[in-house]
Amino acid sequence: VKSYDVTLGEEEYLEIIRDKTACLFSAACQIGGVLGGVSPERVDALAGLGMRLGMAFQLVDDTLDYTPAGEGFGKDPGTDLREGKVTLPLIYTLQKCTAEERERIASIIGGDEEIQPGGFQATQEIITKWGGVDYTMEQARRYVEEAKGLLALLPPAPERDALLAVADYIVERKA
Structure with a gap:
């Protein structure tokens, strides 16, 4: 993710996480299919x-960076923001918020100095006000539903049930 870039758009961000995280998940699932000897169609699925x-x-x-749920589970809220990582909750908020709020956020994560006490809380409040976390979770749930649709291409089996459980866990996890 581009650090301190408040002009980063949603499409560019999604491309970054596809290349950073999703391709790894994809390769792992694909390799499992190849090693399991399933058909090419199922490997693609x-x-x-x-x-x-x-x-x-x-x-x-x-989203865990902006929610209390991340505390105590290996994700310290505000870490991404302190590192200047502009992620979807913030991108969405920057598209919806007022010019004054946008300037405030830009000054908080400008990269010139360490985020001051209260800067994270102010950013978190603006993100909550404009629904940045909710929007991001909606997108995550949409991806999970698409994944579950692909699982329908696989025959009923304990392995498929396990993958369905993993899909549900991803959007229910708190850490």
Whole structure:
């Protein structure tokens, strides 16, 4: 993710997380299919499944930076913001918020100095006000539903049930 770039758009961001996270999930699922000896069509379905699960996983991870749920579970709220990572909750908010709020956020994550106490809280409040976390979770759920649709191409089996459980877990996890 481009650091400190408040002009980053949603499409560019989704491309970044696809290349950073989702491709890894896709490759893992695809390799599992190849090693399991499934048909090429099913290998493709598994690759698509992994891509969608990877997108959903990263989107949920990005929301944890702005929610108390991340505390105590290896994700310290505000870490991404302090590192200047502009993620979807913030991108969406920057598209919806007022010019004054946009300037405030830009000054908080400008990269010139460490985020001052209260800067994260102010940003978090603006993101909450404009629904940045909710929007990001909606997108994550959409990717999970698409992944589940691809699982329908696989025959009923314990492995498919396990993948369905993983898909549901991704959007329900708190860390």
